Amino acid sequence: MKIHEYQARDLFRKYGIPVPEGELCHSVDEVKKKISDKDKLRVVKAQVLVGGRGKAGGVKLATTKAEAIEKAKQILGMEIKGITVEKILVADAVDIEKEFYVGLINDRNTKSVMLMASAEGGVEIEEVAKTSPEKIIKMPIDPTMGLMDWQARKVALQLFGDPKQVRQAAAILVKLYQLYIETDSSLAEINPLVLTPDKQVLAIDGKMNFDDNALFRQREIIAMREADENEKKELEANAKGLSYIKLDGNIGCMVNGAGLAMATMDMIKLYGGDPANFLDIGGSSNPQKVIDAMNILLSDKNVKSVMINIFGGITRCDDVARGLVAALQEIKTDIPIVIRLSGTNAKEGLEIIEQTGLPVVKTMSEAAKKAIELSKK
Amino acid sequence: MSILINKDTKVIVQGITGRDGAFHTSKMKAYGTNIVGGISPGKAGQQVEGIPVFNTVEDAVKATGANASVIFVPAPFAGDAIMEASYAGIELVVCITEHVPVQDMIRVMPVLEKHGTKLIGANCPGLITPGECLIGILPSMIFKPGNVGLISRSGTLTYEVVNMLTESGLGQTTCVGIGGDSVSGLYFIDLLEMYENDPKTDAVVVIGEIGGDAEEQAAKFIKEKMTKPVVAFIAGQSAPPGKRMGHAGAIISSGAGTAEEKVKAFNAAGVPVAKEPSEIPGLIKEKLGK
Numbered sequence: 101m102k103i104h105e106y107q108a109r110d111l112f113r114k115y116g117i118p119v120p121e122g123e124l125c126h127s128v129d130e131v132k133k134k135i136s137d138k139d140k141l142r143v144v145k146a147q148v149l150v151g152g153r154g155k156a157g158g159v160k161l162a163t164t165k166a167e168a169i170e171k172a173k174q175i176l177g178m179e180i181k182g183i184t185v186e187k188i189l190v191a192d193a194v195d196i197e198k199e200f201y202v203g204l205i206n207d208r209n210t211k212s213v214m215l216m217a218s219a220e221g222g223v224e225i226e227e228v229a230k231t232s233p234e235k236i237i238k239m240p241i242d243p244t245m246g247l248m249d250w251q252a253r254k255v256a257l258q259l260f261g262d263p264k265q266v267r268q269a270a271a272i273l274v275k276l277y278q279l280y281i282e283t284d285s286s287l288a289e290i291n292p293l294v295l296t297p298d299k300q301v302l303a304i305d306g307k308m309n310f311d312d313n314a315l316f317r318q319r320e321i322i323a324m325r326e327a328d329e330n331e332k333k334e335l336e337a338n339a340k341g342l343s344y345i346k347l348d349g350n351i352g353c354m355v356n357g358a359g360l361a362m363a364t365m366d367m368i369k370l371y372g373g374d375p376a377n378f379l380d381i382g383g384s385s386n387p388q389k390v391i392d393a394m395n396i397l398l399s400d401k402n403v404k405s406v407m408i409n410i411f412g413g414i415t416r417c418d419d420v421a422r423g424l425v426a427a428l429q430e431i432k433t434d435i436p437i438v439i440r441l442s443g444t445n446a447k448e449g450l451e452i453i454e455q456t457g458l459p460v461v462k463t464m465s466e467a468a469k470k471a472i473e474l475s476k477k
Numbered sequence: 478m479s480i481l482i483n484k485d486t487k488v489i490v491q492g493i494t495g496r497d498g499a500f501h502t503s504k505m506k507a508y509g510t511n512i513v514g515g516i517s518p519g520k521a522g523q524q525v526e527g528i529p530v531f532n533t534v535e536d537a538v539k540a541t542g543a544n545a546s547v548i549f550v551p552a553p554f555a556g557d558a559i560m561e562a563s564y565a566g567i568e569l570v571v572c573i574t575e576h577v578p579v580q581d582m583i584r585v586m587p588v589l590e591k592h593g594t595k596l597i598g599a600n601c602p603g604l605i606t607p608g609e610c611l612i613g614i615l616p617s618m619i620f621k622p623g624n625v626g627l628i629s630r631s632g633t634l635t636y637e638v639v640n641m642l643t644e645s646g647l648g649q650t651t652c653v654g655i656g657g658d659s660v661s662g663l664y665f666i667d668l669l670e671m672y673e674n675d676p677k678t679d680a681v682v683v684i685g686e687i688g689g690d691a692e693e694q695a696a697k698f699i700k701e702k703m704t705k706p707v708v709a710f711i712a713g714q715s716a717p718p719g720k721r722m723g724h725a726g727a728i729i730s731s732g733a734g735t736a737e738e739k740v741k742a743f744n745a746a747g748v749p750v751a752k753e754p755s756e757i758p759g760l761i762k763e764k765l766g767k
Contacts, residue, residue, distance in 0.1 A: 206579045208659050208689045208726070211586045226733065243584045284580055313725065314578035316553065343723040347715075358657060358723025359631020359686055362712035366736075367753055369715040378716070380723040411633045411640070413616030414504070443640060444616055464637075465753060 101310045104147040106189045107324050108288075108306035115279040117272050117290070119303045122191030131172040135190055139164040144171040147187040148180050149328060156180045161193060183328055194302060199292035200259050201225050202273060204280045206311075207240065213280065215239040215247060215273065217255050221292035247277035260295070268301040269293070283321055284314030333396070340392045342381055349374025351471050352397040352406040352435075354390070356381050356415075364409045367464055373472035376403045390427035398433055407471035408439045409464060417441045417449025425456050436474040440467035478677035479606035479651040480626070480668065481569055481595070482545060486610050489543040489567075490515040491534065491550055491558045493525045497573075498549035501614050502526055505547075508611040513541035516558075534565040545569040547603065547612050555599055556581030563594040571612045572598035572662070579725075582660040589662070596662025600725065602632040602654035615654065623648015625761060626672040628665055629684035630657055630724065634712060638684060638754050645758035650678040657724025659688070665695035673703050680706045680761050683748075685739055687713030688727045692739040700746035706764035709743045710751045711736045 103111075106124045113119055123134040124147070135142070146158030153159060158180050162168035168190055178185050199221030207214035217237045220228045228235055237258050241247050249270065256269035272293065280288045287309040294304050315322050327335055337344035343358065347365070351373050355361035358380045365375040377400065381393050397403060410420050421441060428437065439460045441449045446462065453460040461467050488505070492498040493515025503526050506512050514529050514537040521532040531537040534546065546562040548555055548570065555574040562570045563585075570589075577599040589596055597604060603613010607620040619640045625647050629635040635654055642649065653668055655661060665683060672678045685692040692711065699707050714736040716722050718729040729735050740750045749764075751757045 206583065206660060208691065209694075211660050212583055213580075226730075242587065243580075244587050281580065284578055286579060311579045313552065313576040314580065317578075345717075345720050345722065347717060355633075357631060357633025358727065359629070359634030359684070359712050360637055362631075362686060362716060362722050362727065363634050363637070363710075363754060365716070366712065366714040370752060375715060378720075378722050411637050413619070413633065413636045414614060443636060444618055463755065465755060 101312055101315060101321070101325060102149045103308055103310070103324050104149065104187070104326065105145065105306060106147055106187070108308045109303075111279055111283070111308065112303050112306055115275045117275050117279075117303050118300070119306075120192040120194050122189050125172065125188050125190055126186060128169060128172050128176065131169050131188075131190055135165060135168060137165055141193040142168045143191050143193040144168055144175055145189045145191065146175050146178070146180060146185040147189055148183045148185055150181045150183055153180050158185060194294065194304070195297050196292075196294045197297050198295045200294070201228075201289070201291045202276065202293050203287070203289035203291065204277060204285070206286050210240040212240045212243060213277070215241060215251070215255060215277070217259060219259055221294070225289070225291065241277065246281070247274055249274065262299070265295060265299060265301055272301060272303070284311045284318050285309065286311045337396055341389060342379065342393055342396065344396055345378040346400060347375055347377050348402075349376045350402045350404040351475050352376045352379075352400065352403040353409065354379050354381060354393050354397060354406065355409045356411060360409065360411060364407065364464065364468070367468040368407065368472065371465070371468050371472055373468065373475060376400055387423040387426040390423055391430055394427065394431045394433075398431075398435060403435060405471045405474035406435055406437045407467050408437060409467060410439075410441050412441065412443035412445060412449060416445040417443055418445045418452060421449035421452035425452060428456070428458065436477070438467050438470040438474060440464060478675050479609065480671040480675050480678070481604060481651060481653070482606050482610040482612060484509075484511070484609040486545050486612075487511050487513045487541060487543045488545045488547060488612055489513060489534065489537045489541065490528075491546055491548045491562065493517055493528065493530060493549075494520055494523070495549055499525055501549065502528065504617070505611050508617045510610050510612065513537075513543050534561045534567065538565045538567065543567065545612060546571070548572040548574055550574060552576040552578070556585050559585045559596060560588045563588050563592045566592070567594060569595045569597070570662075571601070571603050572596065573601065573603060573613055574598075575600040577658070579658070579660050582658065597653060598656040598662055600658045601656030601661075602635065604651060604653040606651045607649050613654070615652070619643055620652065621648040623650065624677060624679040625649050626675070626678040626681040627652040627684070628668045628681065629654050630686050630726070631684060631712060634684060634754065638682060638710065638757055641755060641758050642682070642761070645762070647758055647761055650675060657726055659726035665691050666698045669695060669698055669703060669707070673705055678705065680708065680765055682757060682761065683707055683709045685709060685711045686724065686727050687711070687716050687722065687729050687736050688724075688734045690734065693742040696742035696746040696748060699748055707748045708751065708757055708760040708764060709748050710754055710757060711739045
């Protein structure tokens with residue numbers, strides 16, 4: 101789960117990580133009311149859950165209050181990667197002497213939380229990681245000890261020269277780790293962390309993601325969720341025990357198992373088609389799940405044909421077939437469907453479906469070719 | 478021979494009285510797995526499928542000499558269950574439970590290391606040495622004893638591939654579903670090393686997917702350390718970046734973890750990558766000179 105920058109800033113402040121003053125606004129009127137009349141350098145930032153907002157014109161500087169209101173007018177309502185900007189953060193802009201990057205992630209390789217830091221702040225850290233990996237300091241954290249003071253100091257010493265700044269930065273790192281662990285975060289970045297000319301260390305921009313699997317014990321974090329349209333559809337599917345992701349193609353896919361679902365999309369692509377979605381219905385033959393899945397699939401108006409790909413394991417193909425038939429009889433649609441069944445009791449399963457007259461095949465490649473052919477009619 | 482498990486493996490089931498635990502216990506027992514006990518706190522003295530239930534893993538180990546455990550407890554308690562098994566001296570823990578919080582898995586790791594415990598999963602279908610021992614939820618009827626090893630990050634895709642292997646006459650030594658999470662127990666290299674040292678295994682199938690760089694590391698290991706042929710498949714060639722494809726670990730983040738990079742790494746290591754799953758048996762036969 102992702103949160104907005106302003107929400108990350110709220111969490112930073114709660115944990116004692118210094119951030120510049122700022123106000124969240126939903127309208128120009130709110131900007132007029134909330135910010136002080138004093139003319140000072142401010143930054144107006146679109147609050148959207150997609151990257152690249154700066155390049156898209158979603159971040160603008162203003163020197164006066166009037167200008168801040170003007171910039172707010174421009175940014176509110178603009179589209180960034182298909183998302184309409186509904187909220188902006190109007191924050192004090194600070195003078196910057198130097199920018200840094202600090203972040204925490206769950207690292208697959210060391211199987212631990214990894215602290216990363218770089219003197220190359222303000223830019224995409226992934227770019228730095230690719231072009232000059234030696235510029236990134238990495239410190240795996242022992243979960244039984246947490247981030248110890250000496251470790252935070254060791255990292256801060258590589259970024260800052262002055263002992264006072266080292267202390268400020270190390271304290272920020274320890275607080276960020278505490279926040280990361282207590283909220284079951286999966287990514288916490290301060291980018292940039294800046295040094296001001298008056299030698300203050302401040303978090304200017306923040307990004308936090310959270311582990312979906314841990315949300316059950318993170319009520320405060322769940323309450324921060326602001327899903328966009330596509331995410332709402334994905335969450336709705338999750339609530340029904342389905343895993344759905346919308347893509348841009350026109351062949352709908354319904355598959356049991358995430359790996360097989362990916363392989364099915366790949367197969368459609370391999371044979372020259374374009375998958376409309378990723379959809380994993382999990383391992384049951386429950387007709388209701390198939391009905392829910394079909395409804396979600398067909399709500400995408402791009403879908404021209406549907407490929408159902410099921411491998412019957414513990415759930416036998418004949419049970420799956422009965423479930424499919426029951427579900428498809430309930431859903432009346434003109435969209436052509438091709439079903440592929442394989443695995444345990446495949447023969448019995450195929451027979452059950454053949455009786456209904458739906459096209460049914462035994463291999464994935466056949467099904468993909470057929471679905472592509474049907475999508476062109 | 479085989480890796481990790483065989484007919485002598487003594488298995489306990491953590492969460493044996495739950496719906497999934499009880500169902501799969503009966504399946505495993507029917508396959509011939511030596512299930513010696515189950516754990517369900519407060520239910521000691523009861524029986525499930527004729528198997529004695531204990532309150533703690535420690536009690537079960539003392540009474541039965543169990544050396545492997547399979548976990549079906551709900552996600553919030555799975556990390557704790559893994560640690561309990563590790564402290565009790567279980568050598569191999571297989572965690573089937575999905576949706577385990579990542580921080581719980583991270584906290585488990587030093588405990589496993591301290592006790593020398595091997596972990597498979599979480600969020601995995603388990604493993605099987607056909608004809609000898611099944612631990613997990615794999616559909617046993619599609620497997621057949623033979624000389625091919627298999628490691629996979631996926632469940633149903635594994636069954637798909639195993640079914641094709643078996644139908645084309647290629648049986649398996651041991652098949653391991655390592656799970657779809659980002660922080661997991663044993664991974665490609667750990668298992669490739671075991672297959673390399675297993676006299677019965679002649680070739681290995683690796684089924685990877687987008688996310689992370691474990692496939693790239695595996696490719697490097699294969700090139701430098703393995704004498705046995707390996708064939709690979711990578712799921713997620715058509716997956717868009719930044720989207721989690723069902724599995725918690727299947728995500729292309731900022732251009733890293735793409736299928737393309739993984740295919741390239743395998744090819745550079747002399748490992749053929751199947752374009753679709755049905756090519757796998759042919760590639761294995763080619764490598765084995767059949």
